[in-house]
Amino acid sequence: MRADALERGGGTPAPELRDEAADLHRSLGRFLQLADAHLVRRGEAAGTQDLPLGTDWHWRPLIVRGRIRPGAAVAPQNGQHLGDEVALYHDCPHQALILRQVPNRRAADLAPYALTLEMMGFSGSYLSLALALPADLNPDLGRHHVIRLDATLHSERSIVVYGRLNIAQGPNTETILRQLGHPIDGRECRRTVEFDLGFAELSQRPVDKVWLDLIFEAPRMNAVTVTEAMLSRHPRAEM
Incomplete structure (x- = not known):
């Protein structure tokens, strides 16, 4: 059944046809996101030359790579x-x-897109962005690793931002909280923060899920833009 037939009142579509169309819509949306990301693949290596020696994994979120x-x-x-x-x-x-x-429009921007969060008269007690890390990080992740975040942010007004790494193993979730340096103060700020898993109470069981929270302190009447974000993994120094 065509969409124009529905607009003319031409009957009710079968439920299975609607479900099939919804699945196709999601698949097409994902295809377009990945196609956009493929077009900017040449920029994937940008910024990786500054990563620590021994880095064996790095990743930029799709939201800064593709539409x-x-x-x-x-x-x-x-x-x-x-x-x-x-x-x-x-x-x-x-x-x-x-x-x-x-979109990022400056020649110096490493990523083609940015993420902006506008906060207008915020009256709540907490505000955070959660970023799901890909599953290919999980299989051999352990206490001998350091997860590193390299991010570029700017804000309309000064604001403190924290990064919290969350690692789920079965019913248990271990968290590591770090402040992203000094407050983001209205200028473009590049921040690097490391999460040393040697201080995490991880068990021997496989890691099920890893995600990163960006937590905004006192976010009333402000706007924060993340113009670049890259996560990477390297071995921690042996003592």
């Missing part, structure tokens, strides 16, 4: 996703937030 559709979430619910990798968590009763992907 996300839809590209914005206005008045998002708690836990709402933008793309497959990013979710926004908050308790603002008025949902006075806008999360959107924007």
Whole structure:
């Protein structure tokens, strides 16, 4: 059944046909995201020359590599996703937030896209962006590793941002919290933070899931843009 037939009131589509169309829509959306990312693959190596010796894994989120559709979430619910990798968590009763992907246009930008979070009259007690890390990081991840975040951010007003790495093993989740240096103070700020897993209480069982939270302190009437984000892994120094 064609869409124009539905517009003319031409009957009700079968449930299985609607489900098939929904699956196709999701598949096409994912294809377009990956196709955009493929077009900028030549930029994947940008910035990797500064990674520590022994780095065996590095990754940029799709939201800075390729176009996300839809590209914005206005008045998002708690836990709402933008793309497959990013979710926004908050308790603002008025949902006075806008999360959107924007293009990077400067020649010096390493990533083709950026992520902007606008906070208008925020009245909640917490606000964080959760970034799901890919499963190919998990199989041999252990206490002998350091996970590193290299990010470039700027804000309209000074704001403190924390990074919290979360590692789930069965029913247990180990977390490591680090502040991203000095407050982001209205200028473009490059930040590097390392999460040393040697201090984490990890067991011998496989890692099920890893994600990174960016936590914003006192986010009222502000806007933060992440113009670059890259995560990498290298071995920790042996004592």
